[in-house]
Amino acid sequence: MMYVKNNNKPTESYDESNKITKANVLVTAAGGIVAQGIIKSLKLANASNNSPVKYRIIAADMSAQAAGLYRCDSGVLIPSASLSTSNYIDSIVDISKEENIHAIYVGSDEELMAVADAKERIESETGAKVLTNPIQVIIAARDKWKTFEFLNANNLPRAASSLPENNETFIQEFGFPIVVKPREGYGSKHFYVVNDRDEMEYAISKIQKVGWNPLLQEYLKDDNECGDSGGCINISINNDNSTEFTSGVTVDRLGKYIMSSISIQKIVKSGQTYKAFIDNFEGIRRSAEEIALKLGAKGAINVQTKLKRNEPKVIEINPRFSATCPMRSAAGINEPDIVFRNTVLDEKDIKMDGYQRLVCLRYWNEVYVQYATYKKVDSTGKVENFNNDGNINKGNSFILDYF
Numbered sequence: 001m002m003y004v005k006n007n008n009k010p011t012e013s014y015d016e017s018n019k020i021t022k023a024n025v026l027v028t029a030a031g032g033i034v035a036q037g038i039i040k041s042l043k044l045a046n047a048s049n050n051s052p053v054k055y056r057i058i059a060a061d062m063s064a065q066a067a068g069l070y071r072c073d074s075g076v077l078i079p080s081a082s083l084s085t086s087n088y089i090d091s092i093v094d095i096s097k098e099e100n101i102h103a104i105y106v107g108s109d110e111e112l113m114a115v116a117d118a119k120e121r122i123e124s125e126t127g128a129k130v131l132t133n134p135i136q137v138i139i140a141a142r143d144k145w146k147t148f149e150f151l152n153a154n155n156l157p158r159a160a161s162s163l164p165e166n167n168e169t170f171i172q173e174f175g176f177p178i179v180v181k182p183r184e185g186y187g188s189k190h191f192y193v194v195n196d197r198d199e200m201e202y203a204i205s206k207i208q209k210v211g212w213n214p215l216l217q218e219y220l221k222d223d224n225e226c227g228d229s230g231g232c233i234n235i236s237i238n239n240d241n242s243t244e245f246t247s248g249v250t251v252d253r254l255g256k257y258i259m260s261s262i263s264i265q266k267i268v269k270s271g272q273t274y275k276a277f278i279d280n281f282e283g284i285r286r287s288a289e290e291i292a293l294k295l296g297a298k299g300a301i302n303v304q305t306k307l308k309r310n311e312p313k314v315i316e317i318n319p320r321f322s323a324t325c326p327m328r329s330a331a332g333i334n335e336p337d338i339v340f341r342n343t344v345l346d347e348k349d350i351k352m353d354g355y356q357r358l359v360c361l362r363y364w365n366e367v368y369v370q371y372a373t374y375k376k377v378d379s380t381g382k383v384e385n386f387n388n389d390g391n392i393n394k395g396n397s398f399i400l401d402y403f
Contacts, residue, residue, distance in 0.1 A: 030059035030068025033323040035107025040326035045337040064378040067367040070397035077381035081111040096126035141319035159313040160218040182212035188271030220306040247288035260352035276360040331355040
């Protein structure tokens with residue numbers, strides 16, 4: 001038997017014939033790269049013969065042009081979290097009740113704080129588990145100055161940082177170039193490498209004009225000698241030889257132990273990883289694990305690191321699932337599945353010790369949607385991508401196998 005409704009509180013049960021747990025999950029921001037990475041990972045879990053869970057995936061987004069809406073079991077339009085937090089949370093609650101949702105994955109930075117802040121309400125009213133970090137972890141990690149203060153206070157590896165009012169002292173110590181970026185930003189939005197005071201003042205003013213607060217950070221350009229940090233690969237692009245890593249860590253729901261960790265050496269384009277080398281990088285991984293535990297993470301967290309003279313320097317922390325999680329899932333560390341099993345099914349002592357060494361080369365791909373389907377979603381706010389017999393409705397959307 002499957003999960004059943006009980007006063008809108010999902011209850012746990014199993015298909016006794018093959019010991020498979022069936023679960024309904026909601027993934028928000030289905031038009032974005034983070035949500036699509038979560039969806040890919042959940043589909044990989046579904047395709048695995050060893051997975052203990054089969055996921056029915058409901059995708060949500062505020063736009064009918066979100067590709068993820070058409071590649072999940074069903075899709076639904078919801079209000080913007082930034083325009084009206086109350087309306088947005090109301091819609092999450094309503095969908096979770098209607099679809100008997102067991103877990104909610106947040107697929108964008110814009111929604112993360114709103115959902116985490118309403119976690120108690122959502123869980124009490126719907127029975128769904130909200131798979132986010134504790135609110136204090138999100139606050140500390142999303143503000144890059146608070147992140148630096150935390151790392152500094154705990155003597156953890158970090159890139160030197162400063163507030164703009166202390167720029168003269170900072171410049172005297174580190175010189176130019178330096179990095180100027182928003183404390184609250186994500187991706188590469190308003191990220192500047194500046195070479196003199198005029199450029200620095202320009203970058204600061206641009207960040208302030210959009211309502212964000214600037215941060216100065218030392219510019220890290222290493223010598224590509226990774227040594228004990230794990231044997232990085234010498235790569236260069238656009239004359240930039242900086243070695244950057246993203247480390248994914250999952251911590252159990254009580255914040256007591258590491259369930260998995262995986263590090264990727266990456267090449268970044270427009271703020272996103274588009275080439276990746278998945279290897280051991282043990283020194284980088286262990287550092288990320290220590291940071292995750294000391295910060296109080298529960299669930300998925302990502303630590304962004306660069307090397308300086310063979311020493312890892314943390315440049316920021318993302319307190320959520322990463323856009324690179326499908327790469328990690330392909331290598332054997334399926335973070336959305338791990339966190340679900342621990343948080344919702346209460347699987348204890350999950351410990352993923354190994355993964356495949358892979359090179360990932362990202363490329364653009366296309367989802368084609370029937371025009372009538374798109375217009376229907378745009379007007380009704382919902383799409384069902386499976387027929388009543390449980391087979392996918394291939395007439396709604398398709399991906400061509402032409403690459």
